[in-house]
Amino acid sequence: MTRSLAAQAFEWVFLGYFVMINTGYLLLDFTALAGIVPHMRERVTESFPSAGMSLEPPVSVLVPAYNEEATVEATVEALLQLNYSEYEVVVVSDGSTDGTLDALVRRFSLRPFPEAYRARLPSQPIRGIYASTIYPNLRVIDKENGGKADTLNAGINAARYPLFCSIDADSILQRDSLRRVARPFMEDARTVAAGGTVRIANGCSVRNGFLERVGVPRNLLALMQIVEYLRAFLFGRLGWSPLNALLIISGAFGLFHKETVVAAGGYRTDTVGEDMELVVRLHRHLKGRRGSYRITFVPDPICWTEVPETIRTLGRQRIRWQRGLVESLWLNRSLLFRGGAVGWLSFPFTMFFEGFGPVVEIAGYGFFVGGAIAGVLSVDAMLIFLLAAIGMGVLLSVSALLLEELSFHVYPHPGQIGLLFLAALVENFGYRQLNSVWRLVGLTRWLFGRKGEWGQMTRSAAWRRTS
């Protein structure tokens, strides 16, 4: 059989792509490990006052809430019990149409408060500001609906402290989460932002807003997402942190220097990836100012969140994430090759492999399978290529489990790691490919300008308990 030059070229392109992306992630994993191992050793002394700080910087915890009537009370109650010396909680209701505000007013004895509101960042009009008569560090802002970014901007306007922490209304923190994420600011005065590691709460038990016991979910989709989070969202991101090249801090839990964010313009309201876009813009803004700065990542598992357990909800989420990613990169494209590891490494890596990678991945799978059917490629060759692609994916997933075991070993029972290993195998036979399709959809929607939207997250929260 004569193989065309084009077919040979495609073989090399796709093989090269799969090798490069997986090698890149493996390198990131081991860069992350180089940082985690000493971090784990230093944890022994973290509780010692002599090793740490006596004065923690005060923090404003911003909680954007839209129709969170079912969970907002428990969330706020938990936030009011954090172990931190000085902080305030600012809940911003984004024009909720359910009983979110009423639930807060009742539970926390809120009264209207004549706040001298500073509108430094534009946002939708404020309808009212309330202060708790029983918790002096709790305020609630009610505003017209404007989306999450708009809501966070309103929260920043009302924040009284030099640092603000953005969390999701359904984020589950630990009592020392704020202390851990604030630590980089105390260790290095150049720090302007720090991300908290987000873990998956499905299968865990939560009591009164705090994680009580770690578990693994029975839902296969959620199980595979645990592996995915470890691979791509934990160690993948952690590898960029020592290079000061981190491009994403999850909206579920991040701590920022308020004045730096205000100077950079706050959150953009015309993107669905406002969390990533802010971080990329901070890099661009701070490089333009030619000062030294740090954007870092705290490796400890300090924030837990529920992930989708249905294909439909997961698909919507991943389409939105991909759109947000390419929007963030496009809006800040001047950062490309601008300097430093962020301009020369993480930005091009993210743009090529994560932004436009789905095109290559889908085309690759299509070529191998279609080529075999059309006779351009032998069936043996098709199987070998697929084996290589899937094998590299499995290796990456297993390496993430190894790193987890060497660092936090959050899952204490051997059976849990066994389940996760099975998920690491299974996810490469359909789940990752489906993700590539969703990412391609997200990319296409961005290219053709279809308006992105959040959609509704179907939450079960069945594992939350109150005492």
Next chain:
Amino acid sequence: MTRTATLAVALGSQPFAVRLAFLISLTTAALTVAFLALTGAARTLTVVRQRRRGKILELWRPIMLGSLSPRRELLPAPRIRRTHRTTVLGMWTHLQESLAGDAKDRLNSLARRARLDGVARRMLRTPNAADQLLAVIALGHLGDREKWDALADIVRAGKPTLSSAAARAMVRIDAQDGLRVVAPMILSWTDWHPSRIAAILNEAGSEAAARVVTELIEVSPSESLPRLIRYLEVARNDKVLPIVRRVLEENDDAEVLAAALHVFGEFRDRDDAPLARRHVSHPQWFVRLQAVTALGKLGGADDERPLTDALGDREWWVRYRAAQALTALPSMTSERLVELRTSHPDRYARDAVAQVLAERGIA
């Protein structure tokens, strides 16, 4: 033909890219198996370490807690195995961090009987940063001078966590001599969070901290003055005030002025009120901010007018602090504050007063 030979022949007929892909598959499969084995080994090691740690805690917890009691005779201390030393020292240090007074001395006595002091000294040389940190903290609690030079070297290395812990340890062992080593570093650690320096000065005590910071102020370049002046607050010693006043006579930098006003406000010496009054209209907003804040603590009835004017400042924080300062003036009454809230001609001033009154629960 064997199966392997068949496979080799089949592969040999494939293009190079296919053969490479096959090699990649084999490599990744082998690595996957290896990583799985490593994961299993890591888990086993974790379980073994946890069990060992449990046994160590079971042995040492009653000994350490028992040693705190003044009525108990000195308990013998078991010999510490090499593999246990980090855990035992960590336990001891953790307990020591929470104690005060005689209990600290009794726990130190146990450490010496168990030769934990020797363990800590040896751990200072380890390349493991976390063990070094533990050793530094332990030696500080023990008041051990034997490794003074080694501690000083760690201080000078400039690593934020380790060096500041070593600085605190040295100051804990001997405040005067320790500060002599640490003082030059305070000037050069410009990217350290101020709370690290403050923690070291706190450890040294009020008199020693005041002395070393005033000595540094005498010799430091002007760009370091704002930072150093703020450290004087840690000293909590009003003997520093003349030095700050003298610095202001020689230096009209806005940041120095702001730092000085902040300190004057904290120390509340009314002799400094005129200085605060003079700068309520300073061109720089952060100086105005400190001036109005200080006036709230130092001022009197004569200051109601300038503070009321400051309610109309173009900076939110100056307006807010001016409102707070007004509520703190002894001469100000609730009725007059409420009247300000409704009658001040500036809308933003009325907002600031309304917020502060609500915070204070006034009307």
